[in-house]
Amino acid sequence: MTSPKLNKILIVPIYPVDFSLVLTLVPSIREIFKCDVILDNTNHLNLSSAYDSSRYQFNSTKIISILSEKFNNFNGKVLGVISVDLFIPVLTYVFGEAQLGGKISVVSTFRLNEIAYGFQENRKLTEERLLKEAVHELGHNFGLLHCENYLCVMHPSTSVEEVDIKSPYFCNDCYEKLFWQISSKFNDYHDGK
């Protein structure tokens, strides 16, 4: 008897976002996390409560709360993808935020696009950066901490240059920790039954 596949990642485009960019994430994340990846394109979220008019930015912690409420019954990890500039109250900006060891994460394409730095758009580069940051935030959801290996996807990035240096893959240590999490806790606590 084969056991049902329990690992699921739901990718949620939060408009306004370039949907074709979000689409590129699906096969890569499926490959990296070796699990089902579902794309949710039916829900529209009201983000007005997350907007800070004094900073012209969106509070990523509040977006996580909105996603958490909406996908309360989903058994798996939820990654929101947005194109607006994100912040957390103490920091000037963030590329994304995740619940450490939790269910929800959010990532923004805003500062991953070359346009944000006064250059011409480089779509391929934005896709690569988005994948790295999406995998990084999902890694946090699976309980992974930052890694000192600068090539590992879990290496912290506070600037876009640091995003470019690292790869979209986990180093051996992080990989081991991730799959221990996926094979034990994830299945135990997020069983869809």
Added chain:
Amino acid sequence: MTQKFSILIVDDEFVVRDSLSKWFMQDGYKVGTAENAAQALKMMNEGPWDIIFIDIKMPGMNGLELQKRIKEIDPNAIIIIITAFASVDTAVQALKEGAYDYITKPIDPDYLSHLVKNVLKHKKLTDEHIKLREHISELIMGEELIGESPQIKKVIELAKTVAPTNTTVMIRGESGTGKELVARLIHAHSPRRYFPFVSVNCGAVPDTLLESELFGHEKGAFTDALYRRKGKFEIADGGTIFLDEIGTISLKMQIQLLRVLETKQFTRIGGNETITSDFRVICATNCNLEQAVKEGKFREDLYYRLNVFTIFIPPLRERRSDIPLIANYYLKKYATMMHKPITEISPEAMDMLIRYDWPGNVRELKNAIERAMVLAKPPAILPQDLPIHPIEEEQPENETLEAVEKAHILKILNKTNWNITQAAKILGIDRVTLYNKIEKYNLRRDRNT
């Protein structure tokens, strides 16, 4: 991350505490938060904290005052001030009063990340520097156990033999023979050498303070206990504790000590937490412990617990062949320290050193050379530079009885370091008679003896 660092965040705004702690937790740091100064001061007991972030504007005690209070508790605390652009002036004031740096809200993530990494790198280097300095000082101390006589060679051999074991060692010998040096030698040759060597002079600490010194105390355990303090047994975890002058401790302390040696567990004064520490005990004494046991001044069970492996260090007068070696060792040491071109001890002066009895042993010889170095003129130390009285030659036959008596009394007084009771006992007279003789012969204590 090889080492788990800890960060304390003090801010009255929940979002700041929450955001910062989440941010640092992703990096694997241990994070603590406090919403006001009172709570922060309380949390100092749960430290040590590697970095403390303090918001400058808080109701009640502000960040500057809090910084001052924290520095009183831990002068080495690394404090980073969190400020709004409007209060940069106050932040600069905080820097002047010892803050490491300040950051303005909202914080640039790139700057914050680099700042924290730099602080921790700096702290790691400082900690390593302190450890290396301690290690070097131990090595230097180890070099001072010098001698080539069969007696001292035996001591070194015994110390090295017992070093790799966990056996409790009792070092016995007169004052100044180098008991602590032997203890350090044992520690340096043991598997515990990378852990602390903690020395406690039980005779120098009043009994009331000795308990706190050995076991530590919690904040408020007694009037002067302003903050929690670790005891020597706790500090010695993994290493060696050297209890010097063990014969002087009170019976009450002996009971406590016995319990700790048996269980390796104790509680700080005023505390409830049972602390377990893995230490090795080396103790030393120059008293007659067997006599003290007979007189009921020293517990027999503690005596047997401590007296597992004994090393006797012979007095210097019983290994006179080591005197030139030790004297020349200190000559070179002090010549370098004082920048004096004195390169030798004259044969006459060396002869005096060898014939002297050295009641204060190596310590006295070391002090004698140091004093002689101050007085001596290059290139050599001469007899008149030495602050010692050589052993008197046999008295010539034409001396009067009074002259012989005067010389003998002076000799005994010097030998006992002018301990009147002891000298009177040796001379076979009572103390009053000895005082009368001192008066009669106008005997005065030479400052140099």
